[in-house]
Amino acid sequence: MQTTAEVSGSGLDLIFKYIDEQQNEFVQELKEWVAIPSDSSDPQAWDEIVRMLNVTADKIKTLGGNVELADLGSQKMPNGQSVHLPPVILAELKKDPKKPTLCIYGHVDVQPAKKEDGWTTDPYTLTEINGNLYGRGASDNKGPVLAWLHAVEAYQALKQEIPVNIKFIIEGMEEAGSNGLDTLTEQRNMTFFSDVDYIVISDNIWISKKPALTYGTRGNCYFFVEVEGQKQDMHSGVFGGSIHEAMTDLIAVLDSLVDSSGHILIPAINKAVAPLTEEEKKRYQGIEFDLEAHKKDCGVTKFLFDTKEEILQHRWRYPSLSIHGIEGAFFETGTKTVIPRKVIGKFSIRQVPNMDPSEVEKQVTEYLHKVFAERNSPNQLKVTMPISAKPWVADVSDPQFVAGRRAVQTVFGVDPDLICEGSTIPIARNFQDVTGKSIMMLPIGGADDGEHSQNEKMSRSNYIQGTKLFAAFFYELSQLPHI
């Protein structure tokens, strides 16, 4: 019976070989995961999230993990209904007190996706074309979560001892703002998190073909701005020209938020933004980022800014406001001629240091009511903020970044770029504030993966090389001086 060998640098070669040999099985398993439409934007689909969490829990159990599906209770929906939230996976593999403990965070819920949105392939059928694995969640975040599990599987298959203790915290509501997970983090801070040394998150992407370590993410404040008019939808031929239309009011309110240069028009919203330091300015200069390639990836002819530094700064360290949609408005094909009774505009403002979401909520609400009042409309305006998440910034001198850099060098043979991320991982800042643990983001997503977009994908190469990266990371983390 082969004993479990302590992994060493050479042991990694065998693990990498195993991962290469198993790659078709790993892709097939990702196909099975992508096939579960775990869309957290629709409470009607939350059963699918629970199914996805159970599949994930079963996978961890096959790896010898103890799994708890921690209950998060219920959430009150905008319509007043209370809906039970999907649970959160808290899991751990066999523990050795002599080893450091790594807690891996991920999520297995996805953004909405419909073929008719413009997908080339069925969003829930993982389809490989020219080395890319197309499917909703392939990159965000099912692929990386599976890559972590496959890295564990590789050690076990070769009977190599995993050099760190491993825990998992995997949720099903990240894309909806991680409702309830902050409370669970506080409740489990002195138990589940007490023996954790490092938290790692792989829920983001590179910004070029070069591997990267991520040391910051923006937060997000998501707003519903509701305008309610007459008591029911009305015929625009019969009533048009005689009533204040809710949709017209809403469009005017939405149009007061941001100008054509992307500048947010809400007074004082930029006041709290931390000033750009000379040291920070220098960081942007060294980052690999191909403007023209990025324009091509985005399918645009120009950006709001002309230099790499300005674009990255406005994606990472300045707030931005995006308008996402209007609930209750007519959107199907055809020519419905109705005046909608009630419409809800949806927009969000990405948060950066030192903005305070509660202050932003106040500023936005006061501003929108002021703009609305100037219209002298009898309709009713209501502003709510269902999601608020603070930005997260790490100290890049944290030892975990040394392990991350070494693991990238081992697998990719290059030094990683140190980058930030314009998107939000709602729980990252809670982990930092509540647990005080070392947190680093170790992305394996490609810059052109199209998270949240039509034709989201992860390249087979990033998926498989990323699995090796995670396996190497376990080893490099174990080589750090034990904290």
Ligand SMILES: C[C@H](N)C(=O)N[C@@H](Cc1c[nH]cn1)C(=O)O
């Ligand atoms: C970075 C992660 N993959 C992601 O997409 N996060 C979402 C989270 C969010 C923010 N507001 C609502 N959900 C995002 O950044 O949009």
Ligand SMILES: [Zn+2]
């Ligand atoms: Zn996402």
Ligand SMILES: [Zn+2]
């Ligand atoms: Zn994600």
